[in-house]
Amino acid sequence: MVGILTAREFFITTMNNSSRSLRRPWSALCISREACRRFRTLGTTTSHVINVGQLCNFSSSDKDGNAELIMVDSIPTLYKNQPLRHSAMGADVNLKRLVSKFASDPSSSLSAKNDSSSLSGFTNQLDGLLLPTHFGKKRKTAHMKKPNFGQSYSTSAGANYNSYLSEDLSKVKGFDICFSGSKRSDAVQYLNAVLSTGTCSHKFEASKCVLRPGMVLLKNHLTYEEQVEIVRTCRTLGVGPGGFYQPEYKDGTKLDLQMMCLGLNWDPKRLTYEFIRSVDGCEVPSIPRPLFCQICDAMANANRLFEKEDELFEKEGEDRLPFLIANVCIVNFYSAATGRLGLHQDCSESRRSLNERLSVVSFSVGDSAEFLYGDERDECKADKVILESGDVLLFGGESRHIYHGVSSIIPNTAPKKLLEETGLRPGRLNLTFREA
Numbered sequence: 001m002v003g004i005l006t007a008r009e010f011f012i013t014t015m016n017n018s019s020r021s022l023r024r025p026w027s028a029l030c031i032s033r034e035a036c037r038r039f040r041t042l043g044t045t046t047s048h049v050i051n052v053g054q055l056c057n058f059s060s061s062d063k064d065g066n067a068e069l070i071m072v073d074s075i076p077t078l079y080k081n082q083p084l085r086h087s088a089m090g091a092d093v094n095l096k097r098l099v100s101k102f103a104s105d106p107s108s109s110l111s112a113k114n115d116s117s118s119l120s121g122f123t124n125q126l127d128g129l130l131l132p133t134h135f136g137k138k139r140k141t142a143h144m145k146k147p148n149f150g151q152s153y154s155t156s157a158g159a160n161y162n163s164y165l166s167e168d169l170s171k172v173k174g175f176d177i178c179f180s181g182s183k184r185s186d187a188v189q190y191l192n193a194v195l196s197t198g199t200c201s202h203k204f205e206a207s208k209c210v211l212r213p214g215m216v217l218l219k220n221h222l223t224y225e226e227q228v229e230i231v232r233t234c235r236t237l238g239v240g241p242g243g244f245y246q247p248e249y250k251d252g253t254k255l256d257l258q259m260m261c262l263g264l265n266w267d268p269k270r271l272t273y274e275f276i277r278s279v280d281g282c283e284v285p286s287i288p289r290p291l292f293c294q295i296c297d298a299m300a301n302a303n304r305l306f307e308k309e310d311e312l313f314e315k316e317g318e319d320r321l322p323f324l325i326a327n328v329c330i331v332n333f334y335s336a337a338t339g340r341l342g343l344h345q346d347c348s349e350s351r352r353s354l355n356e357r358l359s360v361v362s363f364s365v366g367d368s369a370e371f372l373y374g375d376e377r378d379e380c381k382a383d384k385v386i387l388e389s390g391d392v393l394l395f396g397g398e399s400r401h402i403y404h405g406v407s408s409i410i411p412n413t414a415p416k417k418l419l420e421e422t423g424l425r426p427g428r429l430n431l432t433f434r435e436a
């Protein structure tokens with residue numbers, strides 16, 4: 001039940017009370033920490049304001065209990081008090097339309113008339129409103145060739161490439177998830193060799209399935225363009241301050257992956273979240289706005305699936321995925337050779353987030369992973385699913401506290417086109433979003 005408007009400094013999200021986990025109708029204007037600070041000092045005209053961590057929600061509802069898009073004064077009056085009349089899952093579509101209109105309407109750019117001087121700092125941030133390019137865009141079916149698992153190639157470039165598979169990433173300083181320069185051309189040469197073998201299979205039908213109550217896998221949910229953008233964004237952030245590093249637990253054991261956190265930092269030594277990264281004192285980069293749209297889209301899609309099941313089996317909807325307002329994104333890069341993550345529960349989040357069993361949303365990009373999940377910390381008893389590039393996995397509600405982990409990365413399984421276009425190293429990028 002969500003629509004989202006991405007601008008440079010804020011986004012809008014609405015839900016209605018058919019989202020049972022939420023149990024109250026609301027609509028919200030959520031803004032970045034920086035804008036939020038300004039907002040707090042401004043006051044608003046909305047019925048009530050709730051502060052959730054670094055986000056502000058402004059909420060109200062119409063008499064039917066549906067969400068109403070309430071704009072605060074700094075937002076153009078154009079859509080003020082326009083009720084979103086919709087039933088259940090139509091909300092996101094309507095709001096997207098509304099939001100597109102809002103974003104494309106020249107009269108919606110904030111005029112000085114409406115602005116008190118104290119608002120101008122914030123309203124400046126609304127200039128150049130941008131809708132993410134993937135909004136409402138039709139999914140393209142990619143026809144890409146893909147090698148069989150474990151296939152080996154005997155070109156000299158192939159040999160080079162395979163040697164990167166066993167590269168010891170702990171020695172890489174300022175870790176770059178992508179190749180550049182001559183390494184990149186070697187990799188491309190290798191990929192061309194792979195593509196010309198003709199042994200690759202097609203894939204990429206978007207599909208979805210409920211793996212267990214509260215756990216949904218959206219196959220090939222992220223478009224190819226989104227995957228490219230995710231690699232590029234993570235690469236840029238990853239080489240900067242607060243970027244990728246190889247973390248370790250309290251006992252000094254290193255994790256078999258490179259990690260970077262966005263929004264808040266997760267400290268594997270203390271198993272808590274922090275604003276400043278204790279390992280090196282770096283500030284934590286923000287979560288890039290387009291990712292919020294993708295999370296919301298995935299949540300809405302997953303819950304739609306539950307709704308269908310409910311209709312089919314006349315159930316009451318207790319399997320739904322409680323909605324999160326993500327303020328943390330943990331980005332892991334697993335090398336194809338050694339990347340793994342033992343079975344664990346995600347339990348560093350706040351008591352509220354855990355008690356309400358708010359969903360964790362996970363994006364996979366690059367090589368496929370063998371993902372294990374189950375009720376016990378026992379790999380033998382765990383179920384296994386392959387997560388491929390573009391897949392989105394959600395677990396919340398009844399499945400929020402499952403044990404899960406990555407037993408291995410399957411080499412040579414990333415979409416070749418993605419590797420060619422981005423230079424992504426052999427391995428897998430995983431982004432998990434949570435509400436801390």
Ligand SMILES: O=C(O)CCC(=O)C(=O)O
Binds near residue numbers: 341362369404430
């Ligand atoms: O890589 C994955 O799919 C899982 C990551 C994960 O569980 C975590 O970061 O807590």
Ligand SMILES: [Fe+2]
Binds near residue numbers: 344345346404
């Ligand atoms: Fe996890």
